[in-house]
Amino acid sequence: MEKQTVTIYDVAREAAVSMATVSRVVNGNPNVKPATRKKVLAVIERLDYRPNAVARGLASKRSTTVGVIIPDVTNIYFASLARGIDDIAMMYKYNIILTNSDDAGEQEVNVLNTLMAKQVDGVIFMGNHIDDKLRAEFKRAKAPVVLAGTVDPQGDTPSVNIDYAAAVEEAVTNLIQRGHKKIALALGPLSQSINAEYRLTGYKRALNKAKLPYDDKLIYEAGYSYDAGTKLQPVIADSGATAVFVGDDEMAAGIINASIESGVSVPDDLEVITSNDTIVTQITRPAITSITQPLYDIGAVAMRMLTKLMNDKELDEKTVTLPYGIVRRASTKSAE
Amino acid sequence: MEKQTVTIYDVAREAAVSMATVSRVVNGNPNVKPATRKKVLAVIERLDYRPNAVARGLASKRSTTVGVIIPDVTNIYFASLARGIDDIAMMYKYNIILTNSDDAGEQEVNVLNTLMAKQVDGVIFMGNHIDDKLRAEFKRAKAPVVLAGTVDPQGDTPSVNIDYAAAVEEAVTNLIQRGHKKIALALGPLSQSINAEYRLTGYKRALNKAKLPYDDKLIYEAGYSYDAGTKLQPVIADSGATAVFVGDDEMAAGIINASIESGVSVPDDLEVITSNDTIVTQITRPAITSITQPLYDIGAVAMRMLTKLMNDKELDEKTVTLPYGIVRRASTKSAE
DNA sequence: CTGAAAGCGCTAACAC
DNA sequence: GTGTTAGCGCTTTCAG
Numbered sequence: 001m002e003k004q005t006v007t008i009y010d011v012a013r014e015a016a017v018s019m020a021t022v023s024r025v026v027n028g029n030p031n032v033k034p035a036t037r038k039k040v041l042a043v044i045e046r047l048d049y050r051p052n053a054v055a056r057g058l059a060s061k062r063s064t065t066v067g068v069i070i071p072d073v074t075n076i077y078f079a080s081l082a083r084g085i086d087d088i089a090m091m092y093k094y095n096i097i098l099t100n101s102d103d104a105g106e107q108e109v110n111v112l113n114t115l116m117a118k119q120v121d122g123v124i125f126m127g128n129h130i131d132d133k134l135r136a137e138f139k140r141a142k143a144p145v146v147l148a149g150t151v152d153p154q155g156d157t158p159s160v161n162i163d164y165a166a167a168v169e170e171a172v173t174n175l176i177q178r179g180h181k182k183i184a185l186a187l188g189p190l191s192q193s194i195n196a197e198y199r200l201t202g203y204k205r206a207l208n209k210a211k212l213p214y215d216d217k218l219i220y221e222a223g224y225s226y227d228a229g230t231k232l233q234p235v236i237a238d239s240g241a242t243a244v245f246v247g248d249d250e251m252a253a254g255i256i257n258a259s260i261e262s263g264v265s266v267p268d269d270l271e272v273i274t275s276n277d278t279i280v281t282q283i284t285r286p287a288i289t290s291i292t293q294p295l296y297d298i299g300a301v302a303m304r305m306l307t308k309l310m311n312d313k314e315l316d317e318k319t320v321t322l323p324y325g326i327v328r329r330a331s332t333k334s335a336e
Numbered sequence: 337m338e339k340q341t342v343t344i345y346d347v348a349r350e351a352a353v354s355m356a357t358v359s360r361v362v363n364g365n366p367n368v369k370p371a372t373r374k375k376v377l378a379v380i381e382r383l384d385y386r387p388n389a390v391a392r393g394l395a396s397k398r399s400t401t402v403g404v405i406i407p408d409v410t411n412i413y414f415a416s417l418a419r420g421i422d423d424i425a426m427m428y429k430y431n432i433i434l435t436n437s438d439d440a441g442e443q444e445v446n447v448l449n450t451l452m453a454k455q456v457d458g459v460i461f462m463g464n465h466i467d468d469k470l471r472a473e474f475k476r477a478k479a480p481v482v483l484a485g486t487v488d489p490q491g492d493t494p495s496v497n498i499d500y501a502a503a504v505e506e507a508v509t510n511l512i513q514r515g516h517k518k519i520a521l522a523l524g525p526l527s528q529s530i531n532a533e534y535r536l537t538g539y540k541r542a543l544n545k546a547k548l549p550y551d552d553k554l555i556y557e558a559g560y561s562y563d564a565g566t567k568l569q570p571v572i573a574d575s576g577a578t579a580v581f582v583g584d585d586e587m588a589a590g591i592i593n594a595s596i597e598s599g600v601s602v603p604d605d606l607e608v609i610t611s612n613d614t615i616v617t618q619i620t621r622p623a624i625t626s627i628t629q630p631l632y633d634i635g636a637v638a639m640r641m642l643t644k645l646m647n648d649k650e651l652d653e654k655t656v657t658l659p660y661g662i663v664r665r666a667s668t669k670s671a672e
Numbered sequence: 673c674t675g676a677a678a679g680c681g682c683t684a685a686c687a688c
Numbered sequence: 689g690t691g692t693t694a695g696c697g698c699t700t701t702c703a704g
Contacts, residue, residue: 005478005681007680007681007682008681008682008683009681009682017690017691018690018691018692019681019682019683019691019692020683020684020690020691020692020693021689021690021691022682023682023683023684024689024690026682027683031689031690032689032690033689033690036689036690050449050452050453051453051681051682052394052453052455052680052681052682053450053453053454053455053682054390054393054394054399054454054455054680054681054682055394055680055681055682055683055696056681056682056683057390057682057696058388058390058391058394058680058681058682058683058696058697058698059681059682059683059684059695059696060682060683060684060696061683061696063390065433065454068434072419073409073415073418073419073422074412074415074416074418074419076410076412076415079409079410079412079415080410082409082410082434083408083409083410083436086409086434086435086436087436090435090436095433095435095450095451095454096433096434096435097401097431097432097433097434098404098418098422098432098433098434099422099426099431099432100419100422100423100426113386114389114431115431116386117386117387117388117389118389118390118401118431119388119389119390142341226615226618226619250615250619253619257619257621260621279562279586279616280615280616280619282562283562283586283589283593283616283619283620284619284620284621285593285596285620285621341697343696343697343698344697344698344699345697345698353674353675354674354675354676355675355676355697355698355699356674356675356676356677356699356700357673357674357675358698359698359699359700360673360674362698363699367673367674368673368674369673369674372673372674387697387698388696388697388698389698390696390697390698391680391696391697391698391699392697392698392699393680393698394679394680394681394682394696394697394698394699395679395680395697395698395699395700396680396698396699396700397680397699
């Protein structure tokens with residue numbers, strides 16, 4: 001009971017025109033007499049003809065699909081970017097091939113290659129770290145690549161981000177102004193440049209400006225998860241820190257809940273500021289003060305840039321920096 | 337500076353064999369003498385040849401990509417399913433074209449059509465409701481469709497779910513056994529069969545078994561969000577209900593936080609049970625008792641079923657029901 | 673075990 | 689405006 005597929009040829013025959021003409025009306029080419037267009041459209045309707053995108057892709061060398069590499073769809077931060085990406089893609093009639101990479105370099109390279117094999121017209125890459133191998137693959141790829149919510153210190157690849165260093169600097173400066181001397185920094189792996197080169201830099205700058213000493217015992221490396229946060233909390237408590245900047249919302253939630261359960265008051269004994277302003281920051285009690293990022297827009301802007309690149313247009317700026325904010329909630333004390 | 341693409345023809349020429357032979361070695365067809373295979377492989381390596389999946393798709397009529405329709409990637413429940421889907425897909429060498437539908441019927445139909453145009457070999461559909469229009473499209477589609485975490489009361493389409501009615505019945509029965517007489521039910525739109533036909537049914541069955549009266553004033557319809565929960569809470573409080581079953585974790589979190597902030601103690605004044613056991617249930621204080629669902633597996637099993645269908649194999653069962661559980665947390669009192 | 677050749681369904685010059 | 693004609697890069701009979 002295989003369903004019969006009707007092709008452009010069938011339409012051409014029934015409408016008594018050539019394939020070329022049918023192709024023209026399907027693609028909205030203006031060089032068709034209204035009468036013929038109407039006739040063809042009628043046949044298309046009657047036969048319920050749907051163009052085969054694969055054939056079209058082979059002939060035109062454009063697949064109207066873009067690859068999206070994401071560490072894990074289940075991560076709300078990246079999923080939010082993905083939503084922005086998909087909405088804009090859809091607006092421009094592109095589809096998204098979405099693949100999870102688990103942030104693993106090898107997997108990222110693999111995935112990139114299968115995407116190229118599928119002839120995607122471009123790719124949007126999200127990840128926590130970019131190494132030389134990956135950078136080389138990006139260059140080698142015959143389709144443009146844009147980074148979303150992902151930093152590359154080398155800056156070769158077009159990207160959309162906020163100024164992570166400045167955001168952390170501002171948050172930590174806030175903390176310092178409220179009198180804190182020992183401020184902990186809880187990050188994901190320091191092997192990732194977002195942590196080692198951006199967040200840490202912002203933290204150091206804030207300390208520096210205030211002439212506070214830098215103590216690497218206050219820097220903590222943990223996983224991006226709630227459990228990582230609960231495990232880290234006692235260590236932070238032991239350090240004597242009275243405030244902590246956290247690189248991930250779930251981790252921050254873990255730190256807060258573990259603090260309270262062990263009798264450490266937030267914000268009285270420990271102020272907490274986190275990074276991504278996901279829904280988690282509103283659910284905890286106290287709710288968490290956070291850097292705010294235009295997550296959806298980061299994805300959306302990245303996709304817009306990609307459409308330009310796919311059409312061989314110039315980019316106004318290669319490295320786009322979107323504005324961030326800081327939203328105060330109950331995990332920090334009010335300013336003096 | 338267009339990158340030159342090397343084709344199967346180039347490989348054939350360089351290896352002094354026919355395209356057919358190259359095709360055979362690329363596809364692992366055993367009918368190739370080891371020596372020739374080796375020779376071809378060497379050339380492939382040297383030329384850095386990568387098969388063009390689009391051309392392959394056109395010739396073979398299999399794109400090795402499946403479409404995934406999801407209400408919103410940003411929704412952790414569906415994203416978890418998507419992760420299971422992608423992992424299994426990858427295992428079977430399929431890629432995923434992911435599209436957001438916002439649960440909107442029209443958009444779902446559109447998206448399904450563009451997926452078919454892209455010649456996907458199958459599609460996995462996730463959504464909160466299936467209407468006749470959609471059902472008709474599923475039938476009309478020339479590629480198989482499997483529902484994941486999505487019920488269709490008609491049961492025509494293969495699907496993977498838990499027994500939502502039984503789960504709610506068990507949860508509510510629990511509540512009843514602890515002495516509750518007025519148990520509220522907070523659901524998403526009753527226009528969706530998951531709510532109107534499954535959860536509500538389970539709720540009624542529990543009441544019935546316990547010979548408790550059914551009062552439709554205790555049934556609340558709200559959005560799947562934290563804010564919807566905070567807005568709903570005062571209404572529930574006014575109703576005099578001493579317990580509530582909630583259909584969405586974020587909504588439950590909203591109810592809990594709003595309760596506590598308005599002086600209603602959870603679980604003493606109001607016991608709360610929710611549905612999806614997402615990370616949210618662990619972050620609130622009190623943490624939320626929940627039905628547990630094998631989210632990842634629902635996606636994974638759905639994808640496994642789809643691979644069978646795509647290879648014209650029979651399904652052992654068309655409607656798969658995976659086991660659920662109930663995990664007790666602090667939002668409910670311990671059993672007597 | 674290998675090759676020749678005919679498409680897959682569509683686009684894109686190029687004529688007319 | 690419209691038709692003709694090559695392919696796009698690969699799979700797949702069908703011979704041999």
